[in-house]
Amino acid sequence: MLHKTSLDKSKIRFLLLEGIHPSAQEVLRAAGYSQIEALPGALEGEALQRKIADAHFIGVRSRTQLTAEVLAHAHKLVAIGCFCIGTNQVDLQAARERGIAVFNAPYSNTRSVAELVLAEAILLLRGVPARNAAAHRGGWLKSADNAYEARGKTLGIIGYGAIGSQLSVLAEALGMQVVFHDVVGKLPLGNARQAAGLHALLAQSDIVSLHVPEVPSTQWMIGAAEIAAMKPGAILINASRGTVVEIDALAQALREGHLAGAAVDVFPVEPKSNKDEFTSPLRGLDNVILTPHIGGSTQEAQANIGLEVAEKLVKYSDNGTSITSVNFPEVALPAHPGKHRILHVHHNQPGVLSAINQVFAALHVNIAGQYLQTDDKLGYVVIDLDAQSSELALEKLSQVAGTIRCRVLF
Numbered sequence: 339m340l341h342k343t344s345l346d347k348s349k350i351r352f353l354l355l356e357g358i359h360p361s362a363q364e365v366l367r368a369a370g371y372s373q374i375e376a377l378p379g380a381l382e383g384e385a386l387q388r389k390i391a392d393a394h395f396i397g398v399r400s401r402t403q404l405t406a407e408v409l410a411h412a413h414k415l416v417a418i419g420c421f422c423i424g425t426n427q428v429d430l431q432a433a434r435e436r437g438i439a440v441f442n443a444p445y446s447n448t449r450s451v452a453e454l455v456l457a458e459a460i461l462l463l464r465g466v467p468a469r470n471a472a473a474h475r476g477g478w479l480k481s482a483d484n485a486y487e488a489r490g491k492t493l494g495i496i497g498y499g500a501i502g503s504q505l506s507v508l509a510e511a512l513g514m515q516v517v518f519h520d521v522v523g524k525l526p527l528g529n530a531r532q533a534a535g536l537h538a539l540l541a542q543s544d545i546v547s548l549h550v551p552e553v554p555s556t557q558w559m560i561g562a563a564e565i566a567a568m569k570p571g572a573i574l575i576n577a578s579r580g581t582v583v584e585i586d587a588l589a590q591a592l593r594e595g596h597l598a599g600a601a602v603d604v605f606p607v608e609p610k611s612n613k614d615e616f617t618s619p620l621r622g623l624d625n626v627i628l629t630p631h632i633g634g635s636t637q638e639a640q641a642n643i644g645l646e647v648a649e650k651l652v653k654y655s656d657n658g659t660s661i662t663s664v665n666f667p668e669v670a671l672p673a674h675p676g677k678h679r680i681l682h683v684h685h686n687q688p689g690v691l692s693a694i695n696q697v698f699a700a701l702h703v704n705i706a707g708q709y710l711q712t713d714d715k716l717g718y719v720v721i722d723l724d725a726q727s728s729e730l731a732l733e734k735l736s737q738v739a740g741t742i743r744c745r746v747l748f
C-alpha cells in the first residue's frame with residue numbers, strides 16, 4: 339500500500355490519548371502545529387479505528403492497543419509516540435510494514451519506578467501493608483513480628499536495564515546487597531553481582547523485583563516453579579508488565595504463606611479506564627500492595643515524557659530525523675534551508691535505490707543531499723532538492739516498486 343503526503347503544517351493532525359501531559363502540546367504548538375486533539379482516556383474498537391484514520395501522528399501511553407488491525411485503518415499515520423518506556427502496546431512490525439515510525443521515552447520515568455519499588459520493598463519488609471489494612475478495620479498490630487530492616491537484605495533484580503540498575507544504586511545506598519539476572523552481560527554498578535542464573539537469584543534473594551520488557555522470553559517467566567524456588571518469607575515486586583508473573587500462582591503462594599508479601603503495579607488484564615472495575619485474585623490480601631500501573635506516574639516523569647516524545651515527533655515531522663525510533667532505520671538529518679526534502683520509506687529489496695536515482699536522472703533534478711539508512715527489511719532514503727522539482731519527484735517516487743510511503747517537507 340502506497341502513502342504519499344505533502345502537507346502544510348496547519349493540516350497535520352495530532353491525536354493525543356490517555357491524558358498525556360500538557361507539556362507535549364506546548365512543544366507541538368511552539369513548533370507550529372495547531373491541530374491537536376487531546377483526550378483524557380484510551381480508545382479502543384471502532385472509536386479508535388475512526389480516530390486513527392484521520393491522524394498523522396498519534397500519542398499513546400500503555401493502555402491503547404495499536405494492533406495490526408487498528409493500524410490497517412491508519413492510512414495517514416506518519417509516526418506513533420509512546421509517551422512511556424514500554425512499546426509492547428504497539429505492533430511494531432505492523433507499523434514498520436506501513437512505514438510508520440515509533441518513538442518512546444526510554445529514560446524519563448526510570449527514576450519514578452525505581453523510587454516506588456524501593457519504597458514498596460521497605461514497607462513490605464516492615465509488614466506495613468497488613469498493619470495498615472488492620473488499622474483501617476480498627477485493628478492494632480503493634481509487634482516486631484516479621485518486621486525487618488532493609489539494611490543487609492539481598493535484593494534480586496531481574497532485568498538490569500535502565501530501571502533495574504537505577505534501583506540497584508538506590509538499594510545499595512540503603513545498605514542492601516544486590517544480585518541481578520539479565521539475558522545480556524551487564525556492567526554491575528557498585529557492589530552488585532550478576533547471579534549465576536534466574537534460579538540462583540531466586541534462591542538467595544529476600545526481595546525479588548522484576549524489570550524486564552514484555553517480550554516472548556519474559557512471558558510468564560515467574561510461575562509456580564520460580565515462586566517455589568524463592569526463599570520462604572521472601573517478597574516479590576512486579577512493576578514491569580502483567581504478563582511476566584502468573585498471578586494465580588503468586589496469589590496461592592501468598593495465601594499459603596510461602597511469600598511474606600508482594601507489590602504489584604501491572605496486571606495481565608488492566609481496567610481500560612479509571613471508571614472500570616479492577617478484578618484480580620490478589621484483591622483482599624492484606625500483605626499485597628496493589629497499585630494501578632502508576633510506576634511512572636509522577637509529575638516529573640510525565641512532564642519530561644511529554645517534552646521528550648513530542649520533540650521526537652516534531653523532529654521527525656519537520657525534518658525527517660528518525661534517531662531513537664524503536665522500529666525504524668535511524669537517520670540524523672541536518673536542516674535543509676532553501677531546499678525541499680523528500681522522505682522515502684521502502685522495502686529493502688534489490689533495485690529500489692537505482693529506480694529512485696533513475697527518477698532524478700530522468701527529471702534532470704540536481705540532488706543537494708542524499709541520506710540513506712537500511713535494515714534487513716526496511717530502507718529510508720532522504721533526498722534534498724530544489725523546491726520546483728519536489729512535487730513531480732514525489733509523484734514519480736511514489737510509483738517506484740517497493741515504495742511504502744513517501745512524503746515531502748517544505
Ligand SMILES: NC(=O)C1=CN([C@@H]2O[C@H](COP(=O)(O)OP(=O)(O)OC[C@H]3O[C@@H](n4cnc5c(N)ncnc54)[C@H](O)[C@@H]3O)[C@@H](O)[C@H]2O)C=CC1
Nearest residue numbers: 423424497498499500501520521550551555577578633634
Ligand atoms: N510500571 C510502570 O509504570 C512502568 C513499567 N515499565 C516496564 O519496565 C520495563 C523495563 O524498563 P527499562 O529498565 O527501562 O528497560 P531496559 O530495556 O532498559 O531494561 C530491560 C532489561 O531486561 C533485560 N531482559 C530482557 N529479557 C530478559 C529476560 N528474559 N530475562 C532477564 N532479563 C531480560 C534486558 O536485557 C534489559 O537489560 C519496560 O519494558 C516496561 O515494560 C517501565 C516504566 C514504567
Ligand SMILES: O=C(O)CCC(=O)C(=O)O
Nearest residue numbers: 399400422423424634635
Ligand atoms: O504511564 C504509563 O501510562 C505507562 C508507564 C509504563 O508502563 C511504561 O513507561 O512502560
